[in-house]
Amino acid sequence: MLAFIVRRLLQSIVVMLVVALVAFSLFNFVGDPINNMVGQEATTEQRAELRERLGLNDPIPVQFLRFVGNAAQGEFGISYRTARPVADLIAERLPATVELAVTSAAFALTLGIVLGVYSALNRYGWTSRFVMTASLIGVSLPTFLIGILLIWIFAVNLQWLPSYGRGEVVDLGGWRTGFLTLSGLQALILPAVTLGLYQLTLIMRLVRAEMLEVLRTDYIKFARARGLSNRAVNFGHALKNTLVPVITITGLQLGSIIAFAIITETVFQWPGVGLLFIIAIRFVDIPVMAAYLILIALFFVIINLIVDLLYYLVDPRLRVETPAARTAA
Amino acid sequence: MMAQTDSSETPLLEVLNLRVEFPTRRGTLVAVDDISFDIKPGEVLGVVGESGAGKSLTGTAVINLLEPPGRIAGGEVRLKGQRIDNLPQEKLRHIRGRQIGMVFQDPLTSLNPLYTVGYQLEETIRTHMNMSEGQARKRGIELLSEVGISAPQDRIDQYPHQFSGGMRQRIVIALAVCANPSLIIADEPTTALDVSIQAQIIDLLKRLCHEQGTAVMLITHDMGVIAETADRVAVMYAGRLAEVGPVQNVIKQPYHPYTKGLMGAIPTVGQKLERLTQIDGAMPRLTEIPSGCAFHPRCPKAFDRCDTERPDPIAVEESKVACWLYDDARVLSGETEQ
Numbered sequence: 001m002l003a004f005i006v007r008r009l010l011q012s013i014v015v016m017l018v019v020a021l022v023a024f025s026l027f028n029f030v031g032d033p034i035n036n037m038v039g040q041e042a043t044t045e046q047r048a049e050l051r052e053r054l055g056l057n058d059p060i061p062v063q064f065l066r067f068v069g070n071a072a073q074g075e076f077g078i079s080y081r082t083a084r085p086v087a088d089l090i091a092e093r094l095p096a097t098v099e100l101a102v103t104s105a106a107f108a109l110t111l112g113i114v115l116g117v118y119s120a121l122n123r124y125g126w127t128s129r130f131v132m133t134a135s136l137i138g139v140s141l142p143t144f145l146i147g148i149l150l151i152w153i154f155a156v157n158l159q160w161l162p163s164y165g166r167g168e169v170v171d172l173g174g175w176r177t178g179f180l181t182l183s184g185l186q187a188l189i190l191p192a193v194t195l196g197l198y199q200l201t202l203i204m205r206l207v208r209a210e211m212l213e214v215l216r217t218d219y220i221k222f223a224r225a226r227g228l229s230n231r232a233v234n235f236g237h238a239l240k241n242t243l244v245p246v247i248t249i250t251g252l253q254l255g256s257i258i259a260f261a262i263i264t265e266t267v268f269q270w271p272g273v274g275l276l277f278i279i280a281i282r283f284v285d286i287p288v289m290a291a292y293l294i295l296i297a298l299f300f301v302i303i304n305l306i307v308d309l310l311y312y313l314v315d316p317r318l319r320v321e322t323p324a325a326r327t328a329a
Numbered sequence: 330m331m332a333q334t335d336s337s338e339t340p341l342l343e344v345l346n347l348r349v350e351f352p353t354r355r356g357t358l359v360a361v362d363d364i365s366f367d368i369k370p371g372e373v374l375g376v377v378g379e380s381g382a383g384k385s386l387t388g389t390a391v392i393n394l395l396e397p398p399g400r401i402a403g404g405e406v407r408l409k410g411q412r413i414d415n416l417p418q419e420k421l422r423h424i425r426g427r428q429i430g431m432v433f434q435d436p437l438t439s440l441n442p443l444y445t446v447g448y449q450l451e452e453t454i455r456t457h458m459n460m461s462e463g464q465a466r467k468r469g470i471e472l473l474s475e476v477g478i479s480a481p482q483d484r485i486d487q488y489p490h491q492f493s494g495g496m497r498q499r500i501v502i503a504l505a506v507c508a509n510p511s512l513i514i515a516d517e518p519t520t521a522l523d524v525s526i527q528a529q530i531i532d533l534l535k536r537l538c539h540e541q542g543t544a545v546m547l548i549t550h551d552m553g554v555i556a557e558t559a560d561r562v563a564v565m566y567a568g569r570l571a572e573v574g575p576v577q578n579v580i581k582q583p584y585h586p587y588t589k590g591l592m593g594a595i596p597t598v599g600q601k602l603e604r605l606t607q608i609d610g611a612m613p614r615l616t617e618i619p620s621g622c623a624f625h626p627r628c629p630k631a632f633d634r635c636d637t638e639r640p641d642p643i644a645v646e647e648s649k650v651a652c653w654l655y656d657d658a659r660v661l662s663g664e665t666e667q
Contacts, residue, residue: 227422230418
């Protein structure tokens with residue numbers, strides 16, 4: 001178990017180094033950073049001096065190591081556009097994205113599992129047929145279209161919910177949360193639904209397919225033959241066996257929820273890191289782009305690590321160290 | 330048409346004219362066609378037949394566990410005189426496990442891999458018996474030791490994958506008998522096991538059922554197992570019953586031409602034969618069941634009537650045989666020389 005965690009941590013570090021290399025190469029390949037930093041009037045001496053001061057004359061490996069060292073300490077340099085430390089910019093914006101992602105993941109997971117189980121158990125019922133058909137819409141409509149449609153219906157026509165922004169936020173020791181105010185919660189609904197709808201349909205269809213698969217197995221038939229109640233069979237035995245693939249997909253999807261929040265954040269002008277990234281691209285603000293890249297990679301790596309550990313909790317077959325069947329009958 | 334062969338004992342299980350159908354797009358398949366038999370308390374009834382003869386379906390139909398779209402289309406199943414084929418699922422589940430235990434073919438897939446053996450035992454025990462967790466666990470340990478698992482107090486907390494196939498089948502049997510059912514339906518309980526372990530499992534089933542007075546419906550295609558275990562044998566062919574009778578009769582002196590063919594195909598030690606006798610042809614598919622007696626195209630003794638009329642079981646001594654050879658008129662005229 002411990003060896004497994006250590007091995008996975010080492011793998012994660014390798015992944016992070018590769019991502020850091022990509023992020024680092026942004027600085028060198030997307031234009032000359034000095035040009036972006038100094039004005040038109042700067043003299044050649046000034047440029048050379050700045051170049052020396054920033055360490056851009058050092059050999060590339062040295063520069064890379066310095067970049068990694070700084071990044072490990074959460075230091076990503078100064079934003080070209082706002083002239084503020086990138087770490088501060090991200091720290092300001094991160095709560096908005098995390099709250100949005102967590103809310104939509106919770107929405108997608110709860111509703112996805114409930115609807116998936118329901119439509120598997122009532123396979124031929126009207127409701128589940130309707131839900132399955134409706135889920136096709138969720139899978140096939142692009143996120144921005146869903147967002148715009150929701151805005152059109154609930155913000156423009158019905159005027160129930162705000163169409164952009166985060167509403168009022170409360171500062172909790174540096175973490176600005178929208179969970180504690182009514183306008184914050186209202187503003188969260190539309191973006192969270194938009195972001196979570198695709199995941200919801202995906203999880204629902206996955207749970208349904210897995211559940212149908214498990215319900216056909218011998219141990220479910222045997223559980224019924226033992227006279228267990230429907231509830232024990234469906235939820236105790238069947239649902240738990242569908243969880244491993246569901247955890248995998250949910251883990252991966254949670255990563256993409258954070259990564260692809262960019263589109264939703266743009267549609268709803270949600271002040272999160274995704275929007276920050278879009279603006280950074282427009283202004284070729286390379287330190288922000290590099291930091292965003294590394295941050296998203298970090299999320300993916302951490303989530304995958306957690307997913308792997310969850311397998312151990314769910315499936316006892318992964319836990320044993322000794323080979324199966326120690327005693328012959 | 331069903332009469333008791335032995336009227337002194339009331340049957341534990343009565344199956345009357347049972348019919349199992351599978352509606353498909355190309356019409357309805359009749360997988361079990363008009364089958365009647367009974368099992369007395371404590372009796373072991375062997376059910377034999379080729380693959381696809383409807384043995385397993387008959388077993389699952391008795392506790393109404395058919396997988397949709399399969400369904401019971403006719404007939405009755407009675408347990409201790411009470412009809413159980415038309416009970417709602419919620420009532421039926423108090424019969425499953427409690428009155429009728431079931432053992433399936435493949436022990437590797439019969440247990441839920443995510444729960445410990447103890448969890449699955451305690452769960453079943455507490456479903457059927459009013460016991461506390463502690464009592465249920467104690468009974469679980471006793472059961473494991475009864476089915477021959479050593480160090481049960483340690484092994485009860487292990488997961489199914491930590492046991493071998495034979496051990497798992499012992500656990501499955503422990504699960505099937507944990508509420509002291511009066512009948513166990515064992516659906517090919519040894520087919521998936523090594524030959525050396527098969528005998529142990531059969532011995533275990535025999536011992537447990539003998540101790541508890543439990544009746545067994547033993548579905549198998551292993552005639553050796555039948556010969557040494559069963560009291561009576563039912564032979565199935567193409568979803569129908571060919572012959573039912575005491576084990577000695579069926580094995581030593583079978584009446585139905587199909588049973589004769591089946592017995593001739595079993596090699597015996599000390600008998601020198603160039604080759605085993607075999608029945609020509611194959612069992613028909615469910616979509617192409619012949620008219621009259623389903624066996625007549627393969628039957629060496631078939632005559633005109635077999636092609637047109639379906640024989641009902643006819644009592645011949647202690648057996649019942651579905652064959653026109655034993656129709657009274659013919660028996661009287663002495664045409665049934667064997």
